[in-house]
Amino acid sequence: MSDIYLDNNATTKVDHAVVDVMIPYFLEQYGNPSSIHKFADGVARGLKHARQQVQALIGCEHDSEIIFTSCGTESNSTAILSAVKAQPNKKEIITTMVEHPAILSVCDALEKDGYTIHRMPVDKAGRLNLNAYKNLLSDQVAIVSVMWANNETGTIFPVVEMAELANAAGVMFHTDAVQAVGKLPMMLQDTKIDMLSLSGHKLHSPKGIGVLYLRRGTRYRPLLRGGHQERGRRAGTENTASIVGLGKACELALEFIEYENTQVKAMRDRLERGITEQIPHCFVTGDMNNRLPNTTDIAFEYIEGESILMLLNKAGIAASSGSACTSGSLEPSHVMRAMDIPYTAAHGTIRFSFSRYNKMSEVDEVLKVMPGIVATLRKLSPYWSGDGPVANPEQAFAPTYS
Amino acid sequence: MWDYSDKVKEHFFNPKNAGAVVDANATGEVGSISCGDALRLTLKVDDDSEIILEAGFQTFGCGSAIASSSVLTEIIKGMTLDEAAKVTNQDIADQLEGLPPEKMHCSVMGREALQAAIANYRGEVWKDDHEEGALICKCFAIDAVMIEEMVWANKLRTVEDVTNFTKAGGGCASCHEDIEAILEKVLAEKGEKFDPTAAPVVAPVKAAVAKAPLTNLQRIKKIEQVLESLRPALMADGGDVELVEVIGNTAYVNMTGACNGCQMAAMTIAGIQQRLMEVLGEFIKVVPATEMSKLVSIEVA
Ligand SMILES: Cc1ncc(COP(=O)(O)O)c(C=O)c1O
Ligand code: FES
Numbered sequence: 001m002s003d004i005y006l007d008n009n010a011t012t013k014v015d016h017a018v019v020d021v022m023i024p025y026f027l028e029q030y031g032n033p034s035s036i037h038k039f040a041d042g043v044a045r046g047l048k049h050a051r052q053q054v055q056a057l058i059g060c061e062h063d064s065e066i067i068f069t070s071c072g073t074e075s076n077s078t079a080i081l082s083a084v085k086a087q088p089n090k091k092e093i094i095t096t097m098v099e100h101p102a103i104l105s106v107c108d109a110l111e112k113d114g115y116t117i118h119r120m121p122v123d124k125a126g127r128l129n130l131n132a133y134k135n136l137l138s139d140q141v142a143i144v145s146v147m148w149a150n151n152e153t154g155t156i157f158p159v160v161e162m163a164e165l166a167n168a169a170g171v172m173f174h175t176d177a178v179q180a181v182g183k184l185p186m187m188l189q190d191t192k193i194d195m196l197s198l199s200g201h202k203l204h205s206p207k208g209i210g211v212l213y214l215r216r217g218t219r220y221r222p223l224l225r226g227g228h229q230e231r232g233r234r235a236g237t238e239n240t241a242s243i244v245g246l247g248k249a250c251e252l253a254l255e256f257i258e259y260e261n262t263q264v265k266a267m268r269d270r271l272e273r274g275i276t277e278q279i280p281h282c283f284v285t286g287d288m289n290n291r292l293p294n295t296t297d298i299a300f301e302y303i304e305g306e307s308i309l310m311l312l313n314k315a316g317i318a319a320s321s322g323s324a325c326t327s328g329s330l331e332p333s334h335v336m337r338a339m340d341i342p343y344t345a346a347h348g349t350i351r352f353s354f355s356r357y358n359k360m361s362e363v364d365e366v367l368k369v370m371p372g373i374v375a376t377l378r379k380l381s382p383y384w385s386g387d388g389p390v391a392n393p394e395q396a397f398a399p400t401y402s
Numbered sequence: 403m404w405d406y407s408d409k410v411k412e413h414f415f416n417p418k419n420a421g422a423v424v425d426a427n428a429t430g431e432v433g434s435i436s437c438g439d440a441l442r443l444t445l446k447v448d449d450d451s452e453i454i455l456e457a458g459f460q461t462f463g464c465g466s467a468i469a470s471s472s473v474l475t476e477i478i479k480g481m482t483l484d485e486a487a488k489v490t491n492q493d494i495a496d497q498l499e500g501l502p503p504e505k506m507h508c509s510v511m512g513r514e515a516l517q518a519a520i521a522n523y524r525g526e527v528w529k530d531d532h533e534e535g536a537l538i539c540k541c542f543a544i545d546a547v548m549i550e551e552m553v554w555a556n557k558l559r560t561v562e563d564v565t566n567f568t569k570a571g572g573g574c575a576s577c578h579e580d581i582e583a584i585l586e587k588v589l590a591e592k593g594e595k596f597d598p599t600a601a602p603v604v605a606p607v608k609a610a611v612a613k614a615p616l617t618n619l620q621r622i623k624k625i626e627q628v629l630e631s632l633r634p635a636l637m638a639d640g641g642d643v644e645l646v647e648v649i650g651n652t653a654y655v656n657m658t659g660a661c662n663g664c665q666m667a668a669m670t671i672a673g674i675q676q677r678l679m680e681v682l683g684e685f686i687k688v689v690p691a692t693e694m695s696k697l698v699s700i701e702v703a
Binding site for chain 1 (some may be wrong): 404411414415418420421431438439440441444459460461462463465466467468
């Protein structure tokens with residue numbers, strides 16, 4: 001059995017077709033796109049083509065609304081810092097408690113500088129309360145930044161509707177769509193979304209390339225100033241090979257978007273059903289009815305995620321966990337805490353995320369080993385005895401300290 | 403994935419002594435579900451000899467927590483309780499051929515479970531004296547609680563102070579922003595303001611730097627004072643330092659406990675030397691006492 005990769009929300013394999021279009025930009029067309037000689041001849045055209053391929057995937061009106069950046073993180077930072085810089089009188093930001101650190105850390109830093117950050121809570125299924133959101137919107141808000149889909153649970157937020165509300169209140173709207181682009185169909189020109197971040201390595205293009213979509217007319221201040229690249233909105237010589245690769249990846253993603261929402265989803269559903277039927281005391285986290293088609297996040301109670309991952313790894317299966325120990329912090333993932341998942345379960349969450357490269361037979365392999373792995377670890381757990389959890393686990397085993 | 407040693411993997415994949423000892427007469431339970439680690443250690447102790455006949459563990463935790471528990475049971479089987487009481491978290495980490503700094507707390511949890519089990523056997527109540535916070539300095543495995551306590555206790559005001567008292571920040575320096583945040587917070591609680599340009603806290607002895615060259619007796623006294631001030635930081639790591647002899651400008655010290663033989667010992671000694679030079683205002687060389695015998699034999703020869 002060859003290794004099974006079910007960690008596609010972390011990063012993806014680069015598609016062969018993507019590598020193929022990139023190679024000439026390393027070996028032949030390696031000129032600086034700003035230069036006037038034959039080594040740079042086709043480069044500007046290559047970039048233009050890539051811009052159009054991205055445009056087609058996200059459905060924006062103009063290809064000049066695409067700004068290439070170095071990653072999703074840079075796009076996120078650029079969006080938020082631009083909004084506050086361009087509107088110095090507005091001192092509030094609205095976001096959610098479950099954003100990626102690429103948003104939350106920027107907000108934390110701005111909070112230190114005197115900004116008021118509204119971090120909207122979520123319910124047990126990871127959903128936002130839109131009435132509370134409406135009440136937060138005001139002319140004091142510089143920007144709303146809400147992710148399109150959550151990287152841990154796959155839960156989708158109603159960003160199109162939220163952008164309408166923000167727009168009606170005269171507030172700029174940004175969405176971190178790093179997990180959504182390529183998995184969900186989108187037509188940005190029909191929305192009021194002002195800015196959107198995406199990252200190449202989540203859709204089978206290389207790491208270190210991203211995009212900030214900037215709606216024409218949105219007030220903007222660059223993060224990196226320098227040359228005239230990207231119309232002065234993001235200086236720095238273009239990462240030509242990766243841009244061209246990302247373009248190709250977007251073209252492929254558009255082609256496969258239906259496959260993603262049927263075949264890939266079918267694999268996810270089968271794995272999820274198989275696990276929850278075979279293994280007692282586990283449950284799916286997030287909004288079951290409104291999720292990315294490729295993601296399932298399952299909490300295995302009374303055991304810890306890193307241990308599960310190590311045993312999965314030994315069985316040749318790659319997944320990831322929201323457990324504290326995988327990140328080096330002592331707290332389980334902020335997403336699990338925000339959803340109020342009990343600690344006995346939050347530490348044992350495992351995320352399986354699929355791509356079009358996975359096969360149904362791999363699902364069966366995982367289903368074969370998973371019950372054994374969970375049983376092995378439960379045998380070691382002080383919260384478990386025989387066939388079930390000890391009665392009142394939190395009281396029966398209440399160790400000293402903290 | 404963590405860079406675990408083969409030993410950690412071995413104990414994780416094939417844990418020794420998993421499960422509770424059936425007729426145990428000592429139990430230690432430590433950890434915290436909110437931190438994602440919890441351990442119950444059960445022992446069967448021979449009442450006459452106080453020898454640990456059997457040890458078993460049940461652990462909720464990551465790979466290194468399970469490995470630490472497993473290796474702990476192997477270490478203590480056959481020991482008397484008095485011997486077992488001396489097992490440190492460093493012993494556990496050493497047996498595992500090292501743990502990543504983020505995971506050292508797993509070995510601490512092992513030691514604490516052991517202490518709790520021994521106390522339980524003796525009818526005492528074990529009290530944890532150590533609260534764990536988020537890991538701040540990865541170079542020296544120092545957490546936020548430790549830094550906060552030091553800032554409170556010693557009225558520290560700058561990152562440099564924190565480094566002098568805890569070692570945190572003395573390596574790659576990438577944790578300085580986090581240390582500043584702790585200083586800001588604690589100083590705000592005390593009604594002060596953090597000023598990155600403030601002069602470092604002057605160690606009380608420093609004010610008394612003598613203009614005239616120190617006599618050997620003065621020098622020894624001052625060295626003792628400095629070592630005293632550094633002791634809390636060392637003890638927090640389970641180590642200690644002892645002054646053995648001063649010959650001229652060379653201070654011979656014994657590093658004990660966790661500091662002894664630990665990979666950080668050389669760094670610690672360099673830190674002590676730096677501190678001594680600052681306070682005494684003269685060149686001081688710090689040398690492990692083990693080097694002294696070599697020196698003496700050379701002199702004799
Ligand atoms: C939701 C979300 N935002 C941002 C990022 C960061 O993207 P990048 O790795 O390209 O900086 C990620 C990737 O982990 C993500 O999942
Ligand atoms: S992390 Fe603190 S000095 Fe390196």
